[in-house]
Amino acid sequence: IPALIQERIFKFGITTLVPWRDGLWWVGSTYDNRFTDVLPTEHFRASMEAALRQILQLPFTVVDHIAAIRPATIERRPxxxxxxxxxxxxxxxxxxxxxxxxxxxxxxxxxxxxxxxxxxxxxxxxxxxxxxxxx
Structure with a gap:
C-alpha cells in the first residue's frame, strides 16, 4: 500500500495494518481460536480483502497469505x-x-x-x- 504513511500502525475494529518494509504491510487478524490446522483459509483472505477495500479506498495487492497461531496466556498477561x-x-x-x-x-x-x-x-x-x- 505505497500511498499509506508507513510510520504508524492502523487499527480498525479487529483489522490491524502494520508497516513492514519497502511499502509492504502486514494485515490481520482474527479472534478465531477454533481451527483444525494452521493453514490460511480463503474465507479469511476474502474477509480481509473486503475490509481493506472498505477501510482504505486505495489500491492494494496481496503478495502473500500466511497464518499463524497467536501466543497468548490463560491470564492474558505476557x-x-x-x-x-x-x-x-x-x-x-x-x-x-x-x-x-x-x-x-x-x-x-x-x-x-x-x-x-x-x-x-x-x-x-x-x-x-x-x-x-x-x-
Whole structure:
C-alpha cells in the first residue's frame, strides 16, 4: 500500500495494518481460536480483502497469505524475563491480541532488565511461575 504513511500502525475494529518494509504491510487478524490446522483459509483472505477495500479506498495487492497461531496466556498477561531454572534462556512470549502494542514496550523493559538490572513489572515477570518452571 505505497500511498499509506508507513510510520504508524492502523487499527480498525479487529483489522490491524502494520508497516513492514519497502511499502509492504502486514494485515490481520482474527479472534478465531477454533481451527483444525494452521493453514490460511480463503474465507479469511476474502474477509480481509473486503475490509481493506472498505477501510482504505486505495489500491492494494496481496503478495502473500500466511497464518499463524497467536501466543497468548490463560491470564492474558505476557511472559517476560529469564527462565528461573535456566537463566541463560530469555522468555518473551504470550503478547496475545495486543502484541503490536505490547511487544515494543515490554521489549524495552526486557532490554533494560538485561542491561541495567531494572526490575520487570511483576504482572509480566516470568518469575511468577518460578515453582512451575523449576520442576
Amino acid at each position: 511472559f517476560v524475563g529469564l527462565h528461573p531454572a535456566i537463566p541463560h534462556i530469555g522468555i518473551f512470549n504470550g503478547m496475545g491480541t495486543k502484541g503490536c502494542s505490547l511487544a515494543p514496550y515490554f521489549g524495552e523493559q526486557l532490554a533494560q532488565h538485561l542491561i541495567n538490572g531494572t526490575p520487570l513489572l511483576p504482572q509480566v515477570d516470568v518469575q511468577r511461575f518460578r515453582k512451575t518452571l523449576e520442576r
